[in-house]
Amino acid sequence: MRSVSFVSSCLAALSSFAAAELNLSQPLLSRQVLPSTFKPPQVFKNANLVRTTNLDKAYARETINVIIENIDSKPQAEYYLPFDASLISKVGGFEVKDKKVPEKGNFKVEIVEYDTESSTEFYLIHLPTPLAPKEQQTLSITYSILTSLFPVPASIGQSDKQYVQYTFSAYTPSAYNTEKQKTKIKFPNSDIPDYTSIPADLNADNKADPQKQGSTFTYGPYNDIPAGAEQSVSVRFEFTKPLTHASLLERDLEVSHWGGNLASEERYWLANKGASLKNHFSRVEWQKTSYLSPPTSALKALNLPLHPGALNPYFTDDIGNVSTSRFRPGKKEALLELKPRYPIFGGWKYSFRVGWDANLSTYLRKLQGDSYILKVPFLEGPRIAEGIEYARVNLRVILPEGATNVKYSTSVPIIASTTTLHKTFMDTVGRTTLSLSAINVVDDLRDRQLIVTYDYPWTAGFRKPIVITLGVFAVFAVVYVVGSLDTSIGKKKTA
Amino acid sequence: MSSPLLDVWDAASASPYNPSVGKGVQFTLGFALLFTSLVLSTIFGLNRSFVTLSVLGIPASLAFGFGAVYMICAVGVYV
Numbered sequence: 001m002r003s004v005s006f007v008s009s010c011l012a013a014l015s016s017f018a019a020a021e022l023n024l025s026q027p028l029l030s031r032q033v034l035p036s037t038f039k040p041p042q043v044f045k046n047a048n049l050v051r052t053t054n055l056d057k058a059y060a061r062e063t064i065n066v067i068i069e070n071i072d073s074k075p076q077a078e079y080y081l082p083f084d085a086s087l088i089s090k091v092g093g094f095e096v097k098d099k100k101v102p103e104k105g106n107f108k109v110e111i112v113e114y115d116t117e118s119s120t121e122f123y124l125i126h127l128p129t130p131l132a133p134k135e136q137q138t139l140s141i142t143y144s145i146l147t148s149l150f151p152v153p154a155s156i157g158q159s160d161k162q163y164v165q166y167t168f169s170a171y172t173p174s175a176y177n178t179e180k181q182k183t184k185i186k187f188p189n190s191d192i193p194d195y196t197s198i199p200a201d202l203n204a205d206n207k208a209d210p211q212k213q214g215s216t217f218t219y220g221p222y223n224d225i226p227a228g229a230e231q232s233v234s235v236r237f238e239f240t241k242p243l244t245h246a247s248l249l250e251r252d253l254e255v256s257h258w259g260g261n262l263a264s265e266e267r268y269w270l271a272n273k274g275a276s277l278k279n280h281f282s283r284v285e286w287q288k289t290s291y292l293s294p295p296t297s298a299l300k301a302l303n304l305p306l307h308p309g310a311l312n313p314y315f316t317d318d319i320g321n322v323s324t325s326r327f328r329p330g331k332k333e334a335l336l337e338l339k340p341r342y343p344i345f346g347g348w349k350y351s352f353r354v355g356w357d358a359n360l361s362t363y364l365r366k367l368q369g370d371s372y373i374l375k376v377p378f379l380e381g382p383r384i385a386e387g388i389e390y391a392r393v394n395l396r397v398i399l400p401e402g403a404t405n406v407k408y409s410t411s412v413p414i415i416a417s418t419t420t421l422h423k424t425f426m427d428t429v430g431r432t433t434l435s436l437s438a439i440n441v442v443d444d445l446r447d448r449q450l451i452v453t454y455d456y457p458w459t460a461g462f463r464k465p466i467v468i469t470l471g472v473f474a475v476f477a478v479v480y481v482v483g484s485l486d487t488s489i490g491k492k493k494t495a
Numbered sequence: 496m497s498s499p500l501l502d503v504w505d506a507a508s509a510s511p512y513n514p515s516v517g518k519g520v521q522f523t524l525g526f527a528l529l530f531t532s533l534v535l536s537t538i539f540g541l542n543r544s545f546v547t548l549s550v551l552g553i554p555a556s557l558a559f560g561f562g563a564v565y566m567i568c569a570v571g572v573y574v
Contacts, residue, residue, distance in 0.1 A: 366510045
């Protein structure tokens, strides 16, 4: 984790040379490093805490609704949430809102860590207004944990059901004493062969945990759990769906003022983290069952809902064009249906690229003077019921050559941003490129927008045709000069 | 959730960006300009003088410059 912070601080230092622009959304670059003696000051208590873990998708989604109370004598605004160091690197989309006034927006959060080998790190939540003594506030904390489901058994037959295991603490990890808490786990179905039982004497209602209701389990309520207490619990449930994991997604958005076009290209490095095949892949068995389309742990198809008005899609991989795709343009959305060259079973990988065009008028508006504003989705990508997780997303917004004063704003937590130049067709100095990186992104963030403003003087727009014009005119001039040279041998004949 | 830039975006709803030459006419215009450039260059090639260099060479280079930009857009490389 420390190397990540080192790299990000290097990036930040470099970016200040490349562009000293004001960026309105604050990337999570800053990482507070605390002394080894640090312990969160015990100024809060959790009066009531309800954690809901949703295991519908290929990653765990957690929502913690907690009533916090200031037990100090002064107003307090810093609330810490602890995570194990191995876990915090997999946490994505961490957002905190006031449960009662969610429209006020997300609170500022940052990661803080010890300066030692300690295994605990914290998310520090800044309350927008300090909480007065004895006052209470309800926080709604949501986040996803990537690569949190592991297949057990690790290898299965081609048509077998897949079971996955999820391990967590029955007591919600907290830096403060928790008076009352419980954890609800929502499974995708009620086939849950194994789970950890907790004796009834720990439960506040003297019931043996977990309490089952169909596909929902409840651990708790538990009373007066001290800060830092954990009780490890595992559940194993049926999940005969692919665990689709993108180790990297590179997404390019290219703005063309001359062509009135927004070109999008996405390059995926996918892997299925599900159970591997016990035997060799049998094409006969696959083909026999494919007409019934039973649930399978293999990834068969990906549907990309594009915005209406998408044009000229393409789908290629290392070999070349992949012909097993369909494009259905529509008024509500333009659906791009992709089928990889082979079904992607557990442990298998597939990398490919897709791209499409769109009219720029939907995405770009003109402001006063020579300024423009661009609003694009931060993430598009496949929409599949079981979800898809991205370990890293590198987004590049390639603006026209000569664009300056680039500012951006997005609600996706990003770790690095730089403004560089990108050289491609017909460029002389290169196009201004805004590069943004985000880690641990899940497909729940599909609807998040990225807004970019930039200045683009009309003179900069004429750079391309003028450069070509000057080049061609130079050829004419050379032809004229060379043609008018007298290269004949001997005396000049006079008339 | 609102942010300052989102408000700017909403305020500019009346002025979407439209290029002066739409996608539909890029090929026609690019082809016409490049063809004009070819014709003018040919005439210049037949009669090279300082006068034709400025009278034919400048319009031919301008036509080639803008024609090339529209033609590369028309074939799908949006520059």
